[in-house]
Amino acid sequence: xxxxxxxxxxxxxxxxxxxxxxxxxxxxxxxxxxxxxxxxNPGYIVVGVVQFQLVGNxxxxxxxxxxxxxxxxxxxxIALREADIEVIQExxxxxxxxx
Numbered sequence: 001x002x003x004x005x006x007x008x009x010x011x012x013x014x015x016x017x018x019x020x021x022x023x024x025x026x027x028x029x030x031x032x033x034x035x036x037x038x039x040x041n042p043g044y045i046v047v048g049v050v051q052f053q054l055v056g057n058x059x060x061x062x063x064x065x066x067x068x069x070x071x072x073x074x075x076x077x078i079a080l081r082e083a084d085i086e087v088i089q090e091x092x093x094x095x096x097x098x099x
Contacts (some may be wrong), residue, residue, distance in 0.1 A: 003045065003071050009070065009071065010047065010068050010069070010070050011044070011069050011070070011071075012050060012066055012068055012069065013038055013041060013044070013066075013067055013069050014064060014065070014066055015033070015038070015039065015064070015065045015067055016062065016063065016064050016065070017029055017030075017062065017063045017065075018060075018062045019057075019060045019061075019062065020059075020060060020061045020062070020063070021060060021061075022061070023054065023061055026054065026061055027064045029050070030049060030065060032061070033046040033049075033065075033067065034046055034047070034048065034049075035047075036089065037072075038067070038069050041069070043071060043072050044069040044070065044071055045069060045070055045071075045072055046068070046069055047067075047068045047069060047070050048067065048068045049065055049066070049067050049068075050066040050067060050068055051065070051066040052064075052065050052066075053065075060086070065089075
C-alpha cells in the first residue's frame with residue numbers, strides 16, 4: 001500500500017516480534033524502530049506505527065505491527081566494498097599536496 005503525504009511517498013510494512021518475555025520488551029523494540037531502517041528491508045526508514053496487535057502465547061508475548069515507512073534519500077544508500085576503500089585510499093595518498 002502506498003499513499004502520498006506532503007509530497008513524500010509513504011508505504012506500510014507488517015513487522016512481527018515473537019517470544020517476548022514482557023510487554024515492555026515489545027514496547028521498547030517498537031519505540032526503537034522509529035527513525036531507523038526497517039528490519040529485513042534496507043533502504044526504508046520507519047516513520048510511525050499505524051496499528052499494533054499483542055497476543056499472549058504460553059507465557060510469552062507476540063506482536064504484529066503495521067508501520068509506515070519511507071524510502072531513504074538516494075545519497076545515503078551508497079555502500080563501499082573494502083576493495084573500493086583500498087583503491088580510494090591508494091589514489092588519494094599519492095596526490096601531492098604541495099601547490
